[in-house]
């Protein structure tokens with residue numbers, strides 16, 4: 141097998157609460173290998189450490205011990221600037237509550253990631269943002285503000301924004317958590333289609349079996365350990 145795109149090798153993550161009190165260890169000696177273009181669902185009870193896992197895998201949070209790799213590189217060997225560039229250019233994040241900027245239009249929100257490298261977004265990237273908006277079915281909404289969109293539409297904008305720099309890996313944290321059944325179905329379909337079309341590896345945390353079932357692999361995080369998840373259960377988004 142070729143080297144994974146992203147990997148956790150014996151990763152432990154411990155939080156020592158700032159105000160004192162007992163430490164929390166959501167990840168204990170966790171191994172995970174994510175291949176280019178694959179799709180993985182991470183399920184597990186609330187508070188198990190799923191968000192923490194995504195943050196560590198995406199280079200937002202350094203592990204207490206163990207190694208996090210992206211494209212073979214040990215992230216702890218990168219300085220802040222190189223790490224920020226890697227996150228910006230190669231990893232897309234979609235959060236549960238989309239985190240769009242309310243004062244910016246939909247198109248401007250898509251262009252935010254491009255401003256890290258450019259003071260003014262190059263025309264080719266504006267074209268790409270418009271193409272992605274069309275892809276998520278929101279061309280007509282380019283000049284609207286997030287407050288004028290439904291929850292499902294905002295999540296689609298957040299997915300388009302995460303893809304604007306053509307990342308190799310998309311990390312989605314309960315992306316359908318705030319959506320009703322029909323909108324959740326649409327977003328799940330969109331994530332799977334983009335995973336295939338753009339060959340972007342997709343790691344999604346979800347409580348919803350409907351999304352987990354669409355991923356190629358399902359893992360469960362519980363008591364600090366990540367294991368293959370079988371029956372994904374039933375229920376709504």
Ligand SMILES: Nc1ncnc2c1ncn2[C@@H]1O[C@H](COP(=O)(O)OP(=O)(O)O)[C@@H](O)[C@H]1O
Nearest residue numbers: 155157164166185186187188189190191192193
């Ligand atoms: N910055 C932090 N400092 C201390 N504890 C934290 C911090 N972030 C998360 N935790 C704790 O780590 C555990 C896992 O949190 P999280 O990854 O958000 O779980 P999940 O996403 O599975 O609900 C929880 O007990 C949470 O309270």
Ligand SMILES: [Mg+2]
Nearest residue numbers: 190191192313
């Ligand atoms: Mg979470």
